[in-house]
Amino acid sequence: MTARDEHKIEALGAYVLGALDEDEARELDEHVADCAECRAQLAELTGMREALGELPPEAFLEGPPEGGDLLLQRTLRRVRTESSSTFLNRRVVGVAAAVVAVALALGGGVLLGRGNGGGQATALPTPSTAPPSSATVVPGTRVVSVTQDGTRLTATITPAAGWIRVNASVTGIPQGQRCKIVVVSKSGEQEVAGSWVVSAKAAAAGTNLDGSALIDPSQVASIMVQNFDGHTFVSANL
Amino acid sequence: MAVLRPRRRQADSDEALIRALYEEHGRALLAYATRLTGNRVAAEDIVQETLVRAWKHPEVLVNGKGSIRAWLFTVTRNLVTDSVRARNARPTEVAENPAHQPIEGDHSEAVVDNMVILAALDKLSGPHREVLVELYFHGRTVTETAKALGIPPGTVKSRSYHALRALRDIFGGPQVALKGVAG
Numbered sequence: 001m002t003a004r005d006e007h008k009i010e011a012l013g014a015y016v017l018g019a020l021d022e023d024e025a026r027e028l029d030e031h032v033a034d035c036a037e038c039r040a041q042l043a044e045l046t047g048m049r050e051a052l053g054e055l056p057p058e059a060f061l062e063g064p065p066e067g068g069d070l071l072l073q074r075t076l077r078r079v080r081t082e083s084s085s086t087f088l089n090r091r092v093v094g095v096a097a098a099v100v101a102v103a104l105a106l107g108g109g110v111l112l113g114r115g116n117g118g119g120q121a122t123a124l125p126t127p128s129t130a131p132p133s134s135a136t137v138v139p140g141t142r143v144v145s146v147t148q149d150g151t152r153l154t155a156t157i158t159p160a161a162g163w164i165r166v167n168a169s170v171t172g173i174p175q176g177q178r179c180k181i182v183v184v185s186k187s188g189e190q191e192v193a194g195s196w197v198v199s200a201k202a203a204a205a206g207t208n209l210d211g212s213a214l215i216d217p218s219q220v221a222s223i224m225v226q227n228f229d230g231h232t233f234v235s236a237n238l
Numbered sequence: 239m240a241v242l243r244p245r246r247r248q249a250d251s252d253e254a255l256i257r258a259l260y261e262e263h264g265r266a267l268l269a270y271a272t273r274l275t276g277n278r279v280a281a282e283d284i285v286q287e288t289l290v291r292a293w294k295h296p297e298v299l300v301n302g303k304g305s306i307r308a309w310l311f312t313v314t315r316n317l318v319t320d321s322v323r324a325r326n327a328r329p330t331e332v333a334e335n336p337a338h339q340p341i342e343g344d345h346s347e348a349v350v351d352n353m354v355i356l357a358a359l360d361k362l363s364g365p366h367r368e369v370l371v372e373l374y375f376h377g378r379t380v381t382e383t384a385k386a387l388g389i390p391p392g393t394v395k396s397r398s399y400h401a402l403r404a405l406r407d408i409f410g411g412p413q414v415a416l417k418g419v420a421g
Contacts, residue, residue: 013399017373019380048402051355051409052374058270059311059356060375064261065268065285072260075286079252079293139250143258150368150387171364174389206364 009041016045062147140217144236147172151233152206153225155181159217166193166213170225170234171206173198178228183213186221193223255296256289263307267314274318284317305357312353358408366401373398 008031014020015028032038065071145154151172158165168181180195194211196202224235267288271281291313292299298309359367372383373394380398384391 010396010399013397013402014373014380014395016402017370017398019373019378019383019394019398021379021381044406045399045402048406048409049374051405052359052370054352055355055359056270056273056311056352057375058266058273059307059359060371061266061269062262064264066265069260071264071268071282071285072257074282075256075260075289076253078286078290079256080249082290083249083252141250141254143254143261145258145261152364172368172387204363204365 008035009038012038012041012045016042016049062152063145142238144223144238146234146236148234151225153223153234153236155223155236157183157217157220157223157238160212162216163212163214164217164220166211166223167208168194168211168223168225169206169208173203173207173225173233175200175203179207179225179233180228181209181211182224182226183215183220184222184224185215185219187219188221189215191215195228252293255293255299259289259292259306259310263310266307267310270311271314271318274315275321280321284314284321287317288313305360307360308353308357311356355405355409358405361408362401362404366397366404369394369397370401370405 008028011020011024011028012032015025020028032042140159142157143154144157145152147153151170154169156167158167164183166181166183170179170181173179175198177198178195179198181193183191183193185191191213193213194209196207196209198207220238222235222237225233227233264285267285268281271284271288272278275281275284288310292306292310299306359370362370368387369383372378372386373380378386380391380394383394387394389397
């Protein structure tokens with residue numbers, strides 16, 4: 001297959017999604033009529049588009065509900081009430097492990113689970129094998145996940161004695177960008193918690209890094225990803 | 239860590255779990271439940287119940303299979319079905335209480351199939367998923383998507399192709415993955 005044909009095949013995805021402009025679509029029509037391989041591909045890709053059509057459209061939405069966190073507060077109240085009243089002591093480790101798993105699925109999962117597109121690769125720990133140390137979440141740990149203009153930041157902020165540990169997963173930043181994680185305090189003070197340059201691999205699959213910042217856990221206002229020119233890709237309030 | 243009182247630690251874990259789920263999936267679940275029920279207030283109750291069930295069943299979130307999002311959507315869907323059924327029940331019958339329905343309740347095959355696709359979608363890499371969202375969900379063209387995401391049109395094309403291929407590879411895989419989550 002020539003490089004030109006490879007090019008044509010890659011355009012088939014946009015073609016079945018109806019996203020090519022008219023000229024390009026017509027050109028591809030003509031090519032497909034003559035190319036058995038492209039016809040076979042087209043049939044498969046059309047099948048996947050139809051499968052997507054069976055999804056509830058809401059499956060494509062991300063993030064928290066719009067318009068405040070009343071629902072969150074209500075849910076948290078209910079969980080507090082139920083956990084103080086009933087049976088739940090024995091499940092401490094279970095929930096802690098789940099928090100770690102959810103944090104992984106939110107952040108690490110973008111890298112580990114979604115990253116390779118290879119089926120059942122979700123790297124979630126199981127409760128039976130997770131040792132208590134890794135299943136323990138430090139009190140006051142906060143997880144945020146936001147997507148802005150195609151960049152997703154998922155960060156776990158873990159309190160230490162007067163400072164914080166930061167784990168951040170960042171996807172959607174183009175190759176070659178020199179980036180840093182910046183933590184902002186309530187008084188506007190900024191601390192860099194880590195920096196890196198986006199490799200080709202990281203541009204495709206995302207970056208996960210651990211860092212720290214000398215900001216009191218109670219004083220953390222937001223966390224953001226910037227490049228060295230001061231452009232902010234994504235910013236999350238805590 | 240060892241000196242912390244367990245109850246306090248538990249409360250914080252509980253809260254972190256609910257918050258994380260809400261931040262990632264809240265918008266999707268609420269929109270889904272609102273469309274199915276046609277009622278924002280009822281939808282909020284259903285999303286709350288869904289999150290509480292996830293919290294009561296932390297094992298489904300850590301069993302290493304399938305997708306958390308697909309599980310949450312399945313629970314939401316079942317709760318809506320149950321509440322409709324309860325509403326339609328004759329007065330002489332005992333109304334089912336959604337709060338006490340086991341999550342292992344009925345899954346119609348159609349719903350499970352949808353959720354397999356949802357789980358597959360959830361496993362795409364960020365860049366793949368993002369291009370599909372623009373092209374398919376928002377109905378944007380390649381040119382518009384390239385501009386919106388700040389990547390070349392050629393990249394949009396190749397990502398959309400590889401995203402659909404990846405979906406097919408995941409979707410075509412063994413479907414027990416999702417059933418493990420749903421059950």
